[in-house]
Amino acid sequence: MEDAGGILTSKYKQSFKIMEKRELCPDTFFYAIEAPFIAKKLEAGQFVIVRPNDNGERIPLSICGWDSDKGIINVIIMSAGRTSGEINAMNVGDCLADVVGPLGERSHVEKTDGTAVVIGGGYGTGAVLPTALDHKKLGNKIVGIVGARSENLLLMVDELKAACDDVLLTTNDGSIGIEGFVTHALQKLIDDGVKVTSVLAVGPVPMMMAVCKMTEPLSIKTWVSLNAIMVDGTGMCGACRVSVGGETKFACFHGPDFDGHKVNFDELIKRQKMFVEKEKEALEAVSK
Amino acid sequence: MADLSNKKRMALPMQEMPLHPGEERVKNFEEVPIGYSDEMAKQEALRCIQCTKPGCIPGCPVGIDIPAFIQLIEDGDFGGAVKKIRETNFLPAICGRVCPQDKQCQLDCVVGKKNKPVEIGSLERFVSDYERDNGGPVLPDIDPDTGKKVAIIGTGPAGLTAAYELRKKGHAVTCFEAFHRPGGVLVYGIPRFRLPLDIIDADVAFLEEMGVEFVYNMIIGKVLTLDDLLKKEGFDALFIGTGAGLPKMLGIPGENANGVYSANEYLTRIYLMNADKFPTYTTPLVQGNKVAVVGAGNTAMDVMRTAKRLGADVTCYYRRAREQAPARTEELHHAEDEFINWKFLSNPVEIMYDENNKVTAIKCEKMRLGEPDSSGRQKPVGTGETFIDEIDTLIFSLGCNVNPIIPSTDKKVTTNKWGIVMVDEKNYMTNKPGVFAGGDAVTGGSTVILAMGQAKVAAENMNKYLKGEIKWGEANVPDNPNWPGIVWDKPKPKKAATQK
Numbered sequence: 001m002e003d004a005g006g007i008l009t010s011k012y013k014q015s016f017k018i019m020e021k022r023e024l025c026p027d028t029f030f031y032a033i034e035a036p037f038i039a040k041k042l043e044a045g046q047f048v049i050v051r052p053n054d055n056g057e058r059i060p061l062s063i064c065g066w067d068s069d070k071g072i073i074n075v076i077i078m079s080a081g082r083t084s085g086e087i088n089a090m091n092v093g094d095c096l097a098d099v100v101g102p103l104g105e106r107s108h109v110e111k112t113d114g115t116a117v118v119i120g121g122g123y124g125t126g127a128v129l130p131t132a133l134d135h136k137k138l139g140n141k142i143v144g145i146v147g148a149r150s151e152n153l154l155l156m157v158d159e160l161k162a163a164c165d166d167v168l169l170t171t172n173d174g175s176i177g178i179e180g181f182v183t184h185a186l187q188k189l190i191d192d193g194v195k196v197t198s199v200l201a202v203g204p205v206p207m208m209m210a211v212c213k214m215t216e217p218l219s220i221k222t223w224v225s226l227n228a229i230m231v232d233g234t235g236m237c238g239a240c241r242v243s244v245g246g247e248t249k250f251a252c253f254h255g256p257d258f259d260g261h262k263v264n265f266d267e268l269i270k271r272q273k274m275f276v277e278k279e280k281e282a283l284e285a286v287s288k
Numbered sequence: 289m290a291d292l293s294n295k296k297r298m299a300l301p302m303q304e305m306p307l308h309p310g311e312e313r314v315k316n317f318e319e320v321p322i323g324y325s326d327e328m329a330k331q332e333a334l335r336c337i338q339c340t341k342p343g344c345i346p347g348c349p350v351g352i353d354i355p356a357f358i359q360l361i362e363d364g365d366f367g368g369a370v371k372k373i374r375e376t377n378f379l380p381a382i383c384g385r386v387c388p389q390d391k392q393c394q395l396d397c398v399v400g401k402k403n404k405p406v407e408i409g410s411l412e413r414f415v416s417d418y419e420r421d422n423g424g425p426v427l428p429d430i431d432p433d434t435g436k437k438v439a440i441i442g443t444g445p446a447g448l449t450a451a452y453e454l455r456k457k458g459h460a461v462t463c464f465e466a467f468h469r470p471g472g473v474l475v476y477g478i479p480r481f482r483l484p485l486d487i488i489d490a491d492v493a494f495l496e497e498m499g500v501e502f503v504y505n506m507i508i509g510k511v512l513t514l515d516d517l518l519k520k521e522g523f524d525a526l527f528i529g530t531g532a533g534l535p536k537m538l539g540i541p542g543e544n545a546n547g548v549y550s551a552n553e554y555l556t557r558i559y560l561m562n563a564d565k566f567p568t569y570t571t572p573l574v575q576g577n578k579v580a581v582v583g584a585g586n587t588a589m590d591v592m593r594t595a596k597r598l599g600a601d602v603t604c605y606y607r608r609a610r611e612q613a614p615a616r617t618e619e620l621h622h623a624e625d626e627f628i629n630w631k632f633l634s635n636p637v638e639i640m641y642d643e644n645n646k647v648t649a650i651k652c653e654k655m656r657l658g659e660p661d662s663s664g665r666q667k668p669v670g671t672g673e674t675f676i677d678e679i680d681t682l683i684f685s686l687g688c689n690v691n692p693i694i695p696s697t698d699k700k701v702t703t704n705k706w707g708i709v710m711v712d713e714k715n716y717m718t719n720k721p722g723v724f725a726g727g728d729a730v731t732g733g734s735t736v737i738l739a740m741g742q743a744k745v746a747a748e749n750m751n752k753y754l755k756g757e758i759k760w761g762e763a764n765v766p767d768n769p770n771w772p773g774i775v776w777d778k779p780k781p782k783k784a785a786t787q788k
């Protein structure tokens with residue numbers, strides 16, 4: 001826009017340029033994106049909504065780190081369908097059409113004399129990283145648990161190790177760490193006599209469900225980050241409705257973190273499937 | 289013609305706005321009214337008797353000099369007519385299309401006592417279209433730079449109006465918008481077949497030409513707080529025009545079934561994200577063949593007419609009778625012409641769904657009209673009898689509460705118990721010094737022209753505030769949680785508007 005009489009500048013216009021891109025494992029990339037205003041305001045547990053191009057859809061992405069001075073935010077994107085695939089086809093120097101945020105409330109972190117545990121699966125390993133750092137800042141003892149199908153699919157392990165007192169790895173095929181699921185690692189901690197006072201689990205819904213099922217009888221406070229389907233991310237549309245403790249909540253505005261023992265996961269899983277047919281169609285349209 | 293007597297003028301037939309026929313228009317998103325020809329506009333203008341105390345003007349929330357612009361149309365000076373309107377309303381193409389004229393300017397037109405009121409809205413629309421086809425609007429005079437900076441939060445009609453008024457006064461104006469494009473509900477609510485996009489874009493381009501800066505993807509409260517804007521970013525005053533964007537639900541079982549949408553989600557997917565052009569645009573929408581729409585206000589009419597255009601069989605469920613439907617008459621008629629099914633006196637009590645969480649049916653209780661309540665409306669009472677209709681999509685169109693982001697991130701901006709931003713009723717200043725508000729944020733959902741009217745008053749007072757003529761502390765902000773928000777009194781019907 002024209003500078004009107006020299007008073008107006010366009011200092012608020014952001015370009016959302018991809019500054020760095022790294023493959024973490026097949027179809028999963030780490031990005032550093034220029035977003036100076038968002039980078040100044042981010043807090044652990046928050047997310048952004050991204051629209052890759054002018055024809056694109058808005059998708060939510062968790063934040064796994066940021067640099068306020070450089071004006072950079074970090075996200076991890078796993079190719080799930082058309083939109084994530086479109087972004088993963090972009091390169092350093094390309095610009096995303098829109099990035100909005102920070103959205104959602106910050107993760108719940110309190111001073112504890114026990115041990116806080118963060119559990120990540122897939123992109124969730126990045127998503128729990130800022131919360132782990134918050135625990136560390138408070139002086140809490142913090143253990144990270146990362147799960148994947150196999151060793152080559154584990155991601156962000158070094159970063160998590162730097163933020164936690166200890167990190168346990170689990171793989172379904174036993175290629176590294178404990179053989180089995182993240183719940184096995186959590187069970188091991190408890191069996192070893194570690195006093196776990198809070199858990200944050202971020203990742204695929206079945207993983208979050210399994211963690212909650214295990215911690216509920218032990219009365220361990222467990223937070224989960226709900227990846228409901230979203231549109232605006234500001235509380236305007238209600239697409240992200242989830243049932244928590246029998247009440248309807250908007251995941252984008254009241255969450256994304258909720259008390260996992262109160263979440264109706266069954267409904268969440270079914271709601272996530274709302275657009276499956278369309279998603280396939282969208283993918284087929286590109287491959288043509 | 290000028291010597292036509294008032295009696296003759298008042299007996300002239302109303303020029304019916306030509307429309308695309310129902311069976312054709314449900315096949316596309318083109319604007320439904322076709323528009324007046326020059327001749328029709330002049331004929332319609334003849335019906336105005338130029339009252340000395342016009343009933344129409346007080347009915348227009350921005351007080352357009354209606355008889356004056358109609359006279360200019362009668363004289364064939366269409367350019368002059370639009371200039372006249374622009375003295376008080378800078379969005380005539382929008383207002384001419386979407387104002388509820390039957391509840392505002394046309395309500396007390398004298399001609400309407402015996403005949404149909406003068407079609408003020410259609411005339412306003414006509415001259416604004418004439419202007420667009422003939423070089424567009426002329427830039428207004430802009431006062432010399434004052435060195436003051438103002439931020440406008442939200443680019444709906446309230447924000448756009450405040451930007452216009454404050455820029456004219458020589459202030460530097462920056463508009464912050466949460467979405468990637470401007471317009472607010474004008475874009476993501478009101479359907480294209482009532483308000484084409486290029487009209488809104490032209491009005492925004494006009495503001496840009498005046499030197500107003502637009503910034504998108506900025507959720508104020510989150511990315512920059514009000515304090516950031518005032519203290520770090522150097523803005524001298526702020527205007528909150530963030531609208532009413534928190535959808536209401538009924539709170540009945542089954543509301544989270546797949547295929548149940550709020551009107552906001554449904555309309556946003558289509559009109560902001562272009563889901564109707566999927567997969568060229570990648571935002572999906574799943575709409576089945578049997579669509580139920582709950583509610584009978586303007587939003588419900590928009591949703592139903594949209595669903596119809598996307599090929600569905602659409603039924604309206606409303607717990608009161610047709611006569612009590614809150615939609616404007618014209619919108620109801622348009623919907624009726626577009627083959628919508630109606631189930632009045634039907635109160636949804638449950639949404640049924642299958643094992644995949646997919647909506648399958650709606651269960652309603654049949655209602656009957658009981659005693660009139662305090663507002664004089666007959667209250668619907670349950671009969672105990674229920675019925676079940678099979679459906680595959682349900683859209684709640686029940687209105688909105690106020691968008692909570694700003695008040696939730698700045699405790700100084702106080703709200704009533706429904707989330708409406710509290711302002712001094714005279715100058716629209718909030719409880720936070722230098723911060724003003726207007727539009728749906730202070731009414732909880734009203735109309736485009738009311739939002740504009742309030743934004744004008746707020747802008748006028750912001751200008752005074754910036755000049756040091758009013759100070760915070762002089763603001764009289766209510767602290768009553770039951771404060772109803774800004775309420776616009778419909779003009780009281782005058783017995784006899786005096787005639788020339």
Ligand SMILES: Cc1cc2nc3c(=O)[nH]c(=O)nc-3n(C[C@H](O)[C@H](O)[C@H](O)COP(=O)(O)OP(=O)(O)OC[C@H]3O[C@@H](n4cnc5c(N)ncnc54)[C@H](O)[C@@H]3O)c2cc1C
Pocket residue numbers: 047057058059060061062063075076077078079080081082083084085123127226227228229230231256272273276279280
């Ligand atoms: C708060 C939150 C944080 C998230 N963080 C990350 C992250 O850091 N990294 C990452 O790779 N993914 C993240 N996701 C999931 C990511 O948004 C989806 O993978 C993405 O939307 C898929 O879009 P698509 O077009 O590529 O795939 P599609 O083919 O559209 O969808 C594949 C699956 O993704 C889910 N999905 C689709 N659309 C949406 C939508 N608009 N919002 C949410 N889920 C959707 C559905 O379950 C769907 O079946 C997050 C989701 C939420 C709600």
Ligand SMILES: Cc1cc2nc3c(=O)[nH]c(=O)nc-3n(C[C@H](O)[C@H](O)[C@H](O)COP(=O)(O)OP(=O)(O)OC[C@H]3O[C@@H](n4cnc5c(N)ncnc54)[C@H](O)[C@@H]3O)c2cc1C
Pocket residue numbers: 386387388441442443444445446447464465466467470471472473474477478506507508509529530531532533555586587590691693694726727728729733734735736737739
């Ligand atoms: C479907 C529908 C149909 C309607 N039809 C009519 C009609 O025919 N005639 C009529 O007169 N009225 C109609 N209305 C009502 C009318 O549209 C509203 O009264 C009017 O748009 C209110 O204007 P506003 O500027 O206050 O808010 P809005 O138009 O709601 O605009 C608010 C803007 O603020 C932005 N925003 C919100 N929060 C933030 C934030 N934190 N930071 C930055 N930006 C933010 C939003 O994205 C939005 O762009 C209709 C409403 C709907 C929903």
Ligand code: SF4
Pocket residue numbers: 347348349350351352354377383384387389392393394408409412737
């Ligand atoms: S702005 Fe609206 S209310 Fe005012 S004269 Fe025009 S149509 Fe009527």
Ligand code: SF4
Pocket residue numbers: 335336337338339342343344345354355358396397398399406408785
């Ligand atoms: S009230 Fe009088 S001046 Fe106004 S439009 Fe009607 S006839 Fe004309």
Ligand code: FES
Pocket residue numbers: 229230231232233234235236237238239240241250251252253
């Ligand atoms: S995404 Fe629209 S309300 Fe949460």
